[in-house]
Amino acid sequence: MVGTDVHAFDRLVEWLERWHAGRDALAPPVRLVVQHGRSRAPRLPDAAPFLAHDELQRAMTEADLVVCHGGPATITEARRHGHLPIVLPRDPARGEHVDDHQQLFARRLGAAGMVRLVETEADLVAALDKGVADPLSYALTADPGRPDPRAAAATAVGRIVEDLVRSSRAPGRRRWWR
Known part of the structure; x- marks a missing residue:
């Protein structure tokens, strides 16, 4: 799941393709559902x-298994469905996002054991x-009726970050970070 951001995330898609193509022909088949x-x-x-x-x-x-970008909503949904998501955060240096909030967020969750953070193809x-x-x-x-409180907090933080990024790009707004 790469989410719905306007930026492409070809790196994750390509890595999944290569992994899938490189699987041993004798290994059990793996079906990938890719939202690209x-x-x-x-x-x-x-x-x-x-x-x-x-x-x-x-x-x-x-x-x-769920493999996804570092979006708070996607991570929360994966956890709500009983998955420890494998998370590759988008990298703004590669044009995959506007800033490094996914990297910071995913690294924080990875350190807390809430996601399996991956940052390289290996x-x-x-x-x-x-x-x-x-x-x-x-x-x-998984308990769909009872949200994980840590995931709810992560979603709240993610929304705050997204609101800050969105407001910083509003016409006529002066950036508060310089």
Whole structure:
């Protein structure tokens, strides 16, 4: 899941494609559902630019693993569905976002054990291989009726950051950071 940001996140899509193509032919098949947003469409059968809310919920319910960008809402949804998400934050130096808030946010959650942070292709491959071999290693106790309070706090912080970024780009607004 790359979210709905206007920036492409081709790096994650390409890394997933390479991992999937490089799997041992004798290994059990792995089905990837890739929501690629404005990124290049991957050469995978179950790829879509965007998923409707009910499709996203179904995909997360049926998934063994969730790999996503560092967006607070996506992370919260994955955790609510019982997944310790594998998170690759977008990098503004690569044109994947406007600033480094996803990196800061994901690193903080990674340090707290709330996500499996990956920042290199090798990290992603290792996380996926581990998850395919033992899906329970990335499973949380899911209780859709009771949100994780830490995830709710993470979402609140994410909204604050997003509001700050959005307001800083408003016409006529002077940037408060210099």
